[in-house]
């Protein structure tokens with residue numbers, strides 16, 4: 001497998017846009033040659049929930065992953081992009097800083113809201129990463145963050161073109177059947193979407209394609 005993923009920090013932890021880095025990225029990947037034929041896939045979710053690992057497995061990118069032997073802490077800072085390897089059409093993977101991290105604390109939530117909104121605005125497919133045990137919880141499973149993001153998205157931009165929200169469930173519990181988990185998850189997400197905006201409530205399926213899948217992680 002070729003390895004020209006060109007991992008680049010797009011926005012740093014203070015929200016500064018890396019203009020020179022993007023210039024180098026677009027030249028290195030010959031972005032101009034794509035015209036309008038490209039896709040963007042982003043991932044969001046809580047800190048240390050395996051987002052970078054997921055992107056690296058799915059898209060053969062090389063985002064930095066946490067080394068669990070050194071403790072559990074923030075690994076991805078800001079927003080990173082990379083070229084997906086071996087995928088057509090040309091696709092850019094976007095790896096977000098995790099939400100709900102102790103490094104920013106409970107009062108500094110602006111970055112996670114802005115970055116989730118940014119990811120939703122620019123991506124064709126937004127992966128929403130979560131642990132299986134969070135399904136059915138009210139405050140977990142990214143629900144408060146998603147509600148805010150949907151509200152702001154509608155007030156700022158409107159829905160835009162139809163997007164895929166792909167919920168990726170990690171560490172599935174063996175005794176609960178997949179279809180039961182999926183039903184609970186999608187019911188909850190539908191509720192979040194429909195209660196965040198009257199326009200979205202009118203027809204969720206017109207704006208979003210909701211999908212749920214399970215990612216089984218095997219340590220190398």
Ligand SMILES: Nc1nc2c(ncn2[C@@H]2O[C@H](COP(=O)(O)OP(=O)(O)OP(=O)(O)O)[C@@H](O)[C@H]2O)c(=O)[nH]1
Nearest residue numbers: 047048049050051052053065066068075076098217
């Ligand atoms: N149990 C389990 N561990 C996982 C899974 N995926 C990744 N991990 C481990 O979880 C830790 C965090 O992985 P990362 O991919 O760095 O997580 P992240 O969400 O990108 O972390 P931040 O960038 O800090 O938000 C690493 O030690 C991974 O090896 C999974 O599906 N199940």
Ligand SMILES: [Mg+2]
Nearest residue numbers: 051052075076
């Ligand atoms: Mg990460």
